[in-house]
Amino acid sequence: MTSNTTAPDTAQSTAERLRVAGLHAPTDAVLSVRDLNVRFNTENGVVHAVRGIDFDVLPGKTLGIVGESGSGKSVTSMAIMGLLPPTAEISGSVRLKGKELLGLSDKAMCRHRGNDLAMVFQDPLSSLTPVYTVGTQIVEALTVHNPTMSKQAKEARAVELLGLVGIPSPKDRLKAFPHEFSGGMRQRVMIAIAIANNPRVLIADEPTTALDVTIQAQVLEVLHAAQEETGAAVVMITHDLGVVAGMADDIMVMYAGRPVETGSVDDIYYSSRMPYTMGLLGAVPRVDIAEKTSLVPIEGIPPNLAHPPTGCSFAPRCPLASEACLDGEPDLREVASGTAHSAACIKTEALADVDAHAIFAAPAVPVSRFDRLPRHERKTVLELRDVRKHFPLMKGALLKRRIGTVKAVDGLSFDIREGECFSIVGESGCGKTTTLLEIMEFHKDQDGEVVIGGLSNKHAADAKAKGAMRRELQMVFQDPTGALDPRFTVYEVLAEPMENLGMPKPAIRKRIMELMELVGLQADHVNRFPNQFSGGQRQRIGIARALAVNPRLVVLDEPVSALDVSVQAGVINLLDKLRAELGLSYLMVAHDLSVVRHISNRVAVMYLGKIVEIGDVDAVFDNPRHPYTRALLSAIPVPDPELERTRERIILQGDLPSPLEAPAGCNFATRCPVFAALPPAKQEKCLTLEPALELAAVDQQFACFYPDGELDADMVVVHEDH
């Protein structure tokens, strides 16, 4: 059955593979997967999404499955859970405590799902039923598998579970509906449901991808606690190498439906032996290192699994590929005999002490002509003066009355100079996006002044001035798929802004060819439709469109958050290059602080519509003064297991407060780790007075009364022994 996928020289019969693998299988593994294959029938033929996966998970241990989208990691978890659609063909073996799961009927699977095999899904917003209270949903999970349990016992257990996942006053919250919880709280409830029946195996499929960094840190902490409580084996599926560095014991890196490297965390992070793993690690920007180097881009896109690869599946993208690599797909082989570390590469031995930057030929760091000029000598491209955006909050069915104000943006002032990248960071709901929208609106009736390239919204807001403003300012959107009309060819997409400015046709054509080259796309691709490109290429088209009219300032709304790690590196490098070559300025909004650190010159940290800290990126990141900045930075997992295990983390409690409950004084006081540790006399000041931005260094301002205060011990977590 697998004969068409394994190359002739490595061909072994499936039975033999199973036997060999079975001999090495630890007897105490709770979940062992052998030679798992999943195929889908599609319009393009049979897609072989998962091609022979073997792994074992021991109780209490965590296996991290890492890979890019389309590498088959989610399909693997779905296959184990028996949740794939009936059109999928699954073969191989999945054994839970020695019992074969594949081939069980849906009814038989139901006895395992949610009982000894549980799952936490990616999107907490849609995985709870909105019409039942969370209590009902937890009790339901208990009832299904424990029909004899009494009502009181179930309720007591539900309260216990909610308490375990860190939901305050669990007894009252049982009666709350999912919409009364924030995303992070809902994910906690999902975890509570998953561990309700003490599962032996807990599969977490990108459990924190949809959450903010501070919330992600909380949820990871909860998962950790849940694992300790139940002693379950955890299979953690993620694309984020930082998240697994701290969580996992073993890592399996997947590429094109196969594991390409497996081993302990330290093996993978410190002595990876497969070029793909090395590339992935080099493609992640680091939040804790100031050194400016270009990221490692992995060129190309993953192979098409409708055609079984004849050679190493990574060979077309691998800079080290040689003739031998194209001859048969390499099997996983032990790097050194007797260790669990194995890699699927024929050049494993040669890769012992090689730097990824050297292999993948990371481009040189581009230097802008503005970089040499001191900041105050450069021209101002964008200036915001005391911009506010308040939304009235109305209540009542017939007679609406104003019950409060949402201060989405509350008195924002900053400026962007030529050739610099300015980033705004903060949790979702802090007003970053509203700020961008206010700038893009450019309207006379706005509260506050927006000056773009010398044009102020107060003085010149007629159609002509707006047109001139649009030439200065263009935007790149977060979702490259949504931002391109699916029915336009690339040519039409790129021509649209220029046609609108009334450029003659030949000039447009010439410019489009320039743009395609500029963003690294092939010129003959202009006739294609957006859906014929990969995510990274689509984002390049989006960037090309923004550059079409030669703007001076480009607004980047989460430009890489929808992209895979390896692709993301390429786009970041491109943005860096364009800034240097064209002398562009960027205004970027991002939640990924490592990306911000890598690409920005200056940064502003926003909390509830206000800037709490602003300044030079290295100053702010290396020496954060505001407690919120400190918490944000410490919440980011670093792809360095050694550091992850020992570093101290500030876990903020709760979520962003509701705008109605915004405190009178410092609005961070409700969650502040410093405030919590202050004596009541000093707390008074935080609660009544609003801290103003004060100067800390040459280019660093922060808004806090006690920047050097002690942190509250409850909010600091250190994992001493993993």
Place this chain on the structure above:
Amino acid sequence: MTNLNTIDPAAILDEGKIENDDVVIGKSRIILRRFLRNRTAVAGLVIFLTLTLFSFIGGFFSSWDKETIDPFNIGMPPSAEHLLGTSQAGIDLYALTVEGTRVSILIGVVVGLVSVLIAAVYGCTMAYFGRKVDKVMLFILEALIMMPALLVVAVATSGGANGLKNTVPSWLLLIIVLLVFSWMGTARLIRSLSLSLMQRDFVKAAQYMGIPPRRIVWRHLVPNIGSLLVLEVTRGVTGAILAEVAFSFIGIGIKVPDVSLGVLIGQSTSQVSTFPWMFWAPLIVMFLLTGSLAMMNDGLRDAFDPSSSSVGRTKRGGARIGRAVTGKTQKTSK
């Protein structure tokens, strides 16, 4: 300047070249493939086309027409002379059925197409202007939905509009009345779809580039609701044919001497036991007509639906779309 010539405007429109590419398949081709894979839908299409052809050229196969009375064969069952027998007035039933089918198809297709057109314009306008215009137009729409269509049809085609009736043939009158009452549901659907499209990033991108709203509606909104429009047309045709049959059956739609399937069925119901052929022939044609459209509609819906469970057959093929499809199936299974 030399590379200017590399783009030929004609080549931009030439999607065929790209669609031949092994890796990427054009959307229209996927839709066609999926449609063709659905046997029932293809059968429906074939039946519908055959019936349409029959209604236009069927008259040539018989020497009788719908007006000539055969005094020697009144109310006779099918014979060699009259393939489907004759009516009580001695008119050839085959000729009547051909004529009736044509009128029914004509009414169906015209009402189906025009009502969707009205709905698209109305719905897009509502979504585009928003606010007060939207409110007023929505009110008119709701008011029309509340209106008792049956009464208006009855009044329009009989008593109330005598002057009109003499100048306008009854089938045209019925088309107009059906049109007035058939577009509202679709218009509401299109409005909501356009509203959600207005929120999409590519529309925002166009707005931020300073593209005038009218251009945005025409270039970005309308093409993106195209597949829905096709579906609504087939649905509208079915609805219109059924409405015509129903109205004519109770005697307020098409009036004699005009014939339609509804008129034929209505005339013969009282004598099903004595003259069964008069009843069954037009009834079967009507079933074939609406049935074939329903079969087609089902296939079209499956073909347009990106998350449909229609899976490809084992063929050679490419990457991107295949992956997209598996991705979708995973999501739906969550």
